[in-house]
Amino acid sequence: GNSVTQMEGPVTLSEEAFLTINCTYTATGYPSLFWYVQYPGEGLQLLLKATKADDKGSNKGFEATYRKETTSFHLEKGSVQVSDSAVYFCAQRPAGGTSYGKLTFGQGTILTVHP
Amino acid sequence: DAGVIQSPRHEVTEMGQEVTLRCKPISGHNSLFWYRQTMMRGLELLIYFNNNVPIDDSGMPEDRFSAKMPNASFSTLKIQPSEPRDSAVYFCASSPRGGYYEQYFGPGTRLTVT
Numbered sequence: 001g002n003s004v005t006q007m008e009g010p011v012t013l014s015e016e017a018f019l020t021i022n023c024t025y026t027a028t029g030y031p032s033l034f035w036y037v038q039y040p041g042e043g044l045q046l047l048l049k050a051t052k053a054d055d056k057g058s059n060k061g062f063e064a065t066y067r068k069e070t071t072s073f074h075l076e077k078g079s080v081q082v083s084d085s086a087v088y089f090c091a092q093r094p095a096g097g098t099s100y101g102k103l104t105f106g107q108g109t110i111l112t113v114h115p
Numbered sequence: 116d117a118g119v120i121q122s123p124r125h126e127v128t129e130m131g132q133e134v135t136l137r138c139k140p141i142s143g144h145n146s147l148f149w150y151r152q153t154m155m156r157g158l159e160l161l162i163y164f165n166n167n168v169p170i171d172d173s174g175m176p177e178d179r180f181s182a183k184m185p186n187a188s189f190s191t192l193k194i195q196p197s198e199p200r201d202s203a204v205y206f207c208a209s210s211p212r213g214g215y216y217e218q219y220f221g222p223g224t225r226l227t228v229t
Contacts, residue, residue, distance in 0.1 A: 043119070043206055043220030044158075089158065101146050101210060102171055103218060107157040 002027045006090050006106035013113050019077040021109045023064075023090035026071065031092040033057075033066055033073040034103070038087040047075075047088070080113045087111070117141075119221035121207050127227045133195040136224045139188055140209030148218060149182055149192050150206040158206075164190065197228045 007022040025031065032051045036044040048057030053068035062077045073090060090106040120139040128134055140147050148163040162172040167184045175182070179198070184190040194201055204225050208218040 041222075043208070043222050044218075045220070046217045049217070101148075101163060101165065102160060103148075104160075105158040 002031065002092060002094065002104050004090050004092055004104055004106035006088075006109050008107075008109070010110035010112060013080055013111070015082055015113055015115050016079045017113075019075070019080045019084075019111070021075040021088055021090075021111070023073045023075065023106060024071050025073065025090075025092045027092055027094070029095040030068065031094055033064070034091040034093070035062070035064055035073070035075050036089040036091060036105075038089065038108070040086070044089060080111075082113050082115055085111055085113045119207055119209050119219055121205075121221040121224050123224060124222065125225045125227075127229065128197055129229055130198055131196045132228075133193065134197045134201075134226060134228075136192040136205050136207075136226070138190045138192070138207030138221060140190070140207070141219055142188070144209035144211045144219070145187065146210040146212075146218075147184060147190050148208040148210070149190070150208065150220075152204045152206060152223070153202075161192070194226075197226075199228045202226055202228050 003026050005024050034049045035047040037047045038044045048059040050057040050066035053066050056065045064073050064075045087108045087110050089108045091103045093103050122137045145166050149161040150158055152158045161174045162182045163170055164184045182192045204223045206220050206223045208220045210218045
């Protein structure tokens, strides 16, 4: 079945460091891919998305590129801030079928950024 | 817009009691999702509705769990009887256009069953 695997955390960085959080997926066909972020005590919020191969999603300095050949959607940011401390979830949604609205999430990666 | 509204935000109950969690989706959204989040199992989809009809309930753990959506602006998730292993944060999310677009999450209900 469809699944999403994220790099294990937690990830601890100093402010202004470069961030990469790896995400790979298994799926039938070509799913849409997402990164969601969860701040402490809150629900998840969409950070960025890509709906087809080679698409790059970007938002708030974060980027991720849909790589069909490696079935990956790694999240990157060139210079993290303390305010980026949160839990990051990679997710996929099927391209079609009766459950096309269904998201499958990775296990989440905790990011802590120190001043 | 008020966003997705969930109530209560926190619930503490004793094993064996009935628990009802409530959700009001964003107006105009026709898809609604119930998720459960735990440290051990991460974020799991329990059930989702399109136009008030359950589309996929394969994630509902067992018969103790039931969900309803009597109209477009309200849904409930009921656990009866509750057990300590049901302790988790339960999220409701809604989405327009059958879930094709972004899902908007509520703040969650933290359930503790003692």
